[in-house]
Amino acid sequence: MSNTDELLVDLAATVESEQSNQMSLTVVTGGAVITGRLAPEAVWRQRVSEILRDSDRLGPFSGVFTADQTQGRPDRGGPPTHLHFHVARILQGSMAIPETGGMYRVAIKDVSGWTVGDFSYSDS
Secondary structure, three states, X not given: OOOOOHHHHHHHHHHHHHOOOOOEEEEEEOOEEEEEEEOOHHHHHHHHHHHHHOOOOOHHHHHXXXXXXXXXXXXXXXXXXXXXXXXXXXEEOOXXXXXXXXXXXXXXXXXXXXXXXXXXXXXX
């Protein structure tokens, strides 16, 4: 988006301030549809760090996500710039990738459309 959607920024700020991970959202970004629940950035970072730490090959990258989040970033006191999805899926055709949900970070400025709620497929 050329102009950041202030309503979406407010939604992300509320997730951050309430420290809630119950807000379901679906966004269109770069032609992809991502659906899932938003998480506060600190919670999202912690979970990604845990996943990486448990990996034999990716363990060394775990610390990147637990490092001081404000280091070298003076803008951290401002409004959120990214959405942090967990239990999220990329929707493509009649399937969702991954089926179990993943962790995605999306720049708010890149969201071209969104709706409250998440989508899932049903066999019925």
